[in-house]
Amino acid sequence: MNVIVVGGGLAGLTAAKVLRERGARVRVLEQRAEVGGRVRTRDIDGFRVDLGFQVLFTAYPAVRRHVDFAALDLVAIPPGAVIRKPGGADRMGDPVRDAAVLLDTLSASSLHFSDKVRVARLALQLKVPPAHSLLYGSEESTLDFLRRQGFSYASIDAFFGPFFGGIFLKRDLSPSAGLFRYYFRMLTDGEAAVPKLGMGELPKQLARGTDVRTNVRVTRLDAAANGVRVQTSNGVEEASHVIVAASPPEIRRxxxxxxxxxxxSSTYLYYGASVQLDDETRLQLGTSGGLINNALWSSNTNAALAPRHAHLLSVTVLGDPPLDDKALDHGVRAELSRWYGPDEVAKLRLLSLDRVRFAQFAQPPGFERTLAGHATPWPNVLIASEGTSMSSIQGAMESGEKAAAILLGDVEAMSRPRGA
Ligand SMILES: Cc1cc2nc3c(=O)[nH]c(=O)nc-3n(C[C@H](O)[C@H](O)[C@H](O)COP(=O)(O)OP(=O)(O)OC[C@H]3O[C@@H](n4cnc5c(N)ncnc54)[C@H](O)[C@@H]3O)c2cc1C
Structure with a gap:
């Protein structure tokens, strides 16, 4: 078997890793200068800046099968959150990840007592079934599910909206309740962590030992019974099989x-500062109607992300606001000024502003029915993509595993349920 994998994101790299480990000849063609796709980290003036704020859930099953956590030197983001509100902030422990910290949370006035009890009850309920089974069941939005569980609008507005909105990239909680239940469980089973040198270390680790050719764009595939001709920006290559692991729009093409x-879509602003404006290590949640959905002083838990004596702040603005970069920076600073005061905020230097137009694909209730299979019209061309599972690191990696398993005839791996 002589396999070409198109795309060096998490799906393609995982497919290539599995094939390589099982002795297949495989090479990855990646259009960019580096691997990772949507998971990359840049060095900007000595700051390690991820291309959008994202975290690795250590409980993701596919991640556990393929990633060496120790080598990534993972740094966990402390549980809990700071709920910013007009005139102050509520600091809360994390009943999602640890029902035992409920007492800490009780002091936070943004959540009613009954909501806190419901969070703890939900955590216990969702702990029982196999995690992947939580993806299935009722076809409703996360918002409807939370309302059906009896959560108040106040708790949804102040906590669930921005916290899970930061994961789904939709503060309105319109995505499927199955995803909410699955992520909730991932948070109770493990940590939300980032490699010491940034998220880009994850694809780099997956790529180690694989023949990856960067700066090669695949422009066209022509499949025949005896193999596939792969036209690239560098000429034509031949393979017995091809796994297309590009982003969903490019797979379609x-x-x-x-x-x-x-x-x-989602938009990310990273700021550097030479003085510490805040020693908070938890995720900070912005008020509804504002630009900031969530913010994190990443260097407070992971000093390696900033140069010595410097500090790194990441700010997530959901969607793609109709403001030019200058106006967006200005608007975010105005909100940060309410947290820290304008004199302190003037000390922040904008390092990067990224509008990620295709961060995830939309996952409303019932999105499962729109997922792709691994097959294409050609028997020797397969798909590996989050678009076969869910828009996440788990979804991309399990899809890569399955595409490889199909080529290898590994029945056990190819029949693993979604999310397992
Ligand atoms: C800002 C942001 C935040 C996120 N937050 C989280 C999170 O916290 N937790 C989570 O689980 N998930 C999160 N995700 C989702 C997760 O990152 C993605 O689901 C996952 O990385 C998708 O991987 P992929 O390999 O399927 O696709 P991609 O990463 O899109 O990889 C596709 C690769 O194919 C290459 N390519 C495309 N066309 C061609 C071509 N013609 N020839 C050669 N190469 C080509 C691309 O350059 C790219 O490298 C986030 C995503 C973003 C962008």
Whole structure:
């Protein structure tokens, strides 16, 4: 078997890793100068800046099968959150990840007592079934599910909206309740962590030992019974099999497969400071109606992300606001001024502003029915993509595993349920 994998994101790299480990000849063609796709880290003036704020859930099953956590030197983001509100902030422990910290949380006035009890009860309920089974069941939005559980609008507005909105990239909690239940469980089973040198270390680790050719864009596939001709920006290559692991819109273009590709966008601003404005280590949640959904002083838990004596703040603005970069920076600073005062905020230097137009694909209730399979019109061309599972690190990696398993005839791995 001589396999070409198109795309060096998490799905493609995982497929290539599995194939390589099982003795197949495999090479990855990646259009960019580096691997990682949507998971990359840049060095900006000595700051390690991720391309968008994202975290690794250590409980993701596919991640556990393929990632060496010790080598990544993972740094956990402390549980809990700070709920910013007009005139102050509520600091809360994390009943999601640890029902035992409920007492700490009780002092936070943003959540009613009954909501705190419900969070703890939900954590216990969702702990029982196999995690992947939580993806299935009622076809409702996260918002409807939370309302059905009896949570108050106040708790949804102040906590669930921004906290889970930061994961789904939708503060309105319109995504499927199955995803909410799954992520909730991932948070109770493990940690939300970031490699010491940034999220880009994850794809770099997966790529180690694999033949990856960067700066090679695949422009067209022509499949025949005896193999596949792969036209690239560098000429034509031949393979017995091809796994297309590009982003969903590009998979559609190359294979005509119906991969979900309605984009969910998000915008990220990273600031550097030479003085510490805040020693808070928890995720900070912005008020509804504002620009800031969540913010984190990343260097407070992971000093390696900033140069010596410097500090790194990441700010997430959901969607793609209709403001130019200057106005957006200005608007975010105005909100940060309410937290820290304008004199302190003037000390922040904007390091990067990224509008990620295709961060995830839309996952409303029932999105499962729109997922792609691994097959294409050609028997020797397969798909590996989050678009076969869910828009997440788990979804991308399990899809890569399954595409490889199909080529290898590994029945056990190919029949693993979604999310397992
Ligand atoms: C800002 C942001 C925040 C996120 N937060 C989280 C989070 O906290 N937790 C979580 O689990 N998930 C999160 N996600 C989702 C997760 O990162 C993605 O689901 C996952 O990385 C998708 O991987 P992929 O390999 O399927 O696709 P991609 O990462 O899109 O990889 C596709 C690769 O194919 C390459 N390519 C495309 N076309 C061609 C071509 N023609 N020729 C050669 N190469 C090509 C691309 O350059 C790219 O490298 C987030 C995503 C973003 C962007």
């Amino acid at each position: 190359l294979t005509a497969a119906d991969v979900p590709s309605t984009p969910v």
